[in-house]
Amino acid sequence: MVSINKNILRTILIASYIMIVALIISGVSALFSYLNTGADRSTMLHTEIKKVDQYAPKMDWEPLQNEGRPMDDQTLNAIQHDYLDAWYVKQIAYKSNKTAGIKDYYTDSARKNLFDFIDLNKAQDISIEATTLSHNPTLEFFSQDGQLAVITDRNVIEYKRVFKAKELILETKEKSNYQMVCLLEDGFWRIRHLVKDSTEIFKPEPKPIAVDSLNIRGINYYPQANPWNMFGDDFSTDTISKDFKIIKDAGLNSVRLFVQYEDFGKEHIDAKKIEKLKQTLDTAEANDLKVVLTLFDFFGDYSVMNWTLNQRHAEAVVNAAKDHNALLAWDIKNEPNLDFESRGKDNVIAWLDNMIDLVKSTDSIHPVTIGWSNTESATILKDKLDFISFHYYEDLENLDAAVAAIKTEITDKPLVLQEFGLSSYSGIWKPFGSSDEDQANYHKKIQEQIAANNLQFMSWTLYDFTDVPTDVVGSRPWRRNTQKRFGFINSKGEKKEAFKYISNQ
Incomplete structure (x- = not known):
């Protein structure tokens, strides 16, 4: 009888040991997987609504004739996706004067300028509502290691409304050219440099449509x-x-x-x-x-x-x-x-x-x-x-x-x-x-x-x-x-x- 009880106790101890080891291995595996997996960008966007539901400016890429490594469609789509996310997050930040999300789409050197601009606007009680309506990017260079892309974005149509103390002080529509450098970090493309080369007021003048014969x-x-x-x-x-x-x-x-x-x-x-x-x-x-x-x-x-x-x-x-x-x-x-x-x-x-x-x-x-x-x-x-x-x-x-x-x-x-x-x-x-x-x-x-x-x-x-x-x-x-x-x-x-x-x- 004593021998049977010892066997039962031994079996329980062995089973408990196996379960504890399995739990430890499972936990370590989950932690390793988390540390080696890129974060979900949808959780990074500290905004009320995700970009996929809120932002879709017209994109018209120039035919690919870039220097360096040939570009494939999948990578180009990834660059475009993260580039538009970066614009969206920046616009949310300028409207709210909060920096949430910027570090996920801009490298250290690029985000400093954004943080300084937001701090200045916040101090002066200024907020900006803005959007881009169309982009015309050209891929200038793609590095051989596939980690860096240089892009010129021409004739970007931007609409802006600037408020001071919640009162509208400026409304403008501009056409601008941008130069930028994007780096691949943690599986995502972040903007390292974004420089506005030129800008002008955009006033579209569509051709008048004849209505002399209109008879409704x-x-x-x-x-x-x-x-x-x-x-x-x-x-x-x-x-x-x-x-x-x-x-x-x-x-x-x-x-x-x-x-x-x-x-x-x-x-x-x-x-x-x-x-x-x-x-x-x-x-x-x-x-x-x-x-x-x-x-x-x-x-x-x-x-x-x-x-x-x-x-x-x-x-x-x-x-x-x-x-x-x-x-x-x-x-x-x-x-x-x-x-x-x-x-x-x-x-x-x-x-x-x-x-x-x-x-x-x-x-x-x-x-x-x-x-x-x-x-x-x-x-x-x-x-x-x-x-x-x-x-x-x-x-x-x-x-x-x-x-x-x-x-x-x-x-x-x-x-x-x-x-x-x-x-x-x-x-x-x-x-x-x-x-x-x-x-x-x-x-x-x-x-x-x-x-x-x-x-x-x-x-x-x-x-x-x-x-x-x-x-x-x-x-x-x-x-x-x-x-x-x-x-x-x-x-x-x-x-x-x-x-x-x-x-x-």
């Missing part, structure tokens, strides 16, 4: 069954074709469509959505209709650090549609002035200004406008737009005077009344609303004013809707029910009294 008689369009989700699962070219025929037969020549920012994939454009958009343009062409495409619907974040992502989105959409025969014009944004109070008027206008430049640089043929929500904002950026668009849902008695005020400041560009209409809803949520007859009288009157003021027009909208998403007008029933009844055709598919005034032809 149109309507804002969504299918009746799936408004505000036109390119979703219920997308139907048959339905759209039938609707476009109704529009054409009514004497109209154009439709306004909306490209929603998130729905189309933000900076990662959804190829399936683009294909549906192209099919819609094909359908418009088949029905002899032109299309005004409104970009950035349901978008409201104008922060400078997001600009590169926004521009990649717009660039993809514009490139996909710019050669289509049905395309008439680009509308940069629907009613952006409604974001002035919540997002800052200066922020919104700066974003619009730069987005106009981007669209015009991508498509130099089709005119560009902005769908302002009222007549008061219609003159903003008037010199950069090819025609002026505004919406009007106010008292018709004041329309003539409002148009006259616009014409005193804008004398050489077409004016488009891009949205207008009257809801025929009258019910429990709005007992003193308007009737079908009131709606018809409204459209008769406004078409007379459109003709008298030599306006072009796009009314709101073809159909009454059975459902309106809360994202459009909120959840309050008196607003949602009112929004459902702006159409010229009711929920049963019957033409309302107002239909005979859908056009002034």
Whole structure:
């Protein structure tokens, strides 16, 4: 019995010894692996949002003709990735006046200058919001050991806003040339030297687009069954074709469509959505209709650090549609002035200004406008737009005077009344609303004013809707029910009294 107990005890001791040794070996192995593995850059970025989701300026490398060792695509991609990370981290640091992340993308000699600059700005209560919009790098030299790269980055377009005590003191857009040396350290490319060779104010001057023949008689369009989700699962070219025929037969020549920012994939454009958009343009062409495409619907974040992502989105959409025969014009944004109070008027206008430049640089043929929500904002950026668009849902008695005020400041560009209409809803949520007859009288009157003021027009909208998403007008029933009844055709598919005034032809 004693012998059995000794054997059991001996077995337990041996097993315990083996487990302890195994744990020690495992711990040493894990430590060795950690010490010999490059750190995860996503954990190094001490910022709220990673670069991959926030920064994508246009990169256009010159053909590789560098001295030294031949460059391979994988290494070049790694250099580009870390180079853009370095720009992003520097911009975050200049905005926050914090140095977190800089040591991960700059060597000792390079980071000292950055730290000194940040300390100076912090002492003077200065912060800088900045982004680069495009880079044109040339690889000049790649060392034989693959540890050093010399790059010239020409015509870098930079946008900056400088604040002192939170007040804007400078806004500038520059074109600069940079020389830099990158070193491979710990498996990552860090900037050792970054020197600005030259800089100048950048003022793009796109070629004016002729709009003398512009003659818009149109309507804002969504299918009746799936408004505000036109390119979703219920997308139907048959339905759209039938609707476009109704529009054409009514004497109209154009439709306004909306490209929603998130729905189309933000900076990662959804190829399936683009294909549906192209099919819609094909359908418009088949029905002899032109299309005004409104970009950035349901978008409201104008922060400078997001600009590169926004521009990649717009660039993809514009490139996909710019050669289509049905395309008439680009509308940069629907009613952006409604974001002035919540997002800052200066922020919104700066974003619009730069987005106009981007669209015009991508498509130099089709005119560009902005769908302002009222007549008061219609003159903003008037010199950069090819025609002026505004919406009007106010008292018709004041329309003539409002148009006259616009014409005193804008004398050489077409004016488009891009949205207008009257809801025929009258019910429990709005007992003193308007009737079908009131709606018809409204459209008769406004078409007379459109003709008298030599306006072009796009009314709101073809159909009454059975459902309106809360994202459009909120959840309050008196607003949602009112929004459902702006159409010229009711929920049963019957033409309302107002239909005979859908056009002034």
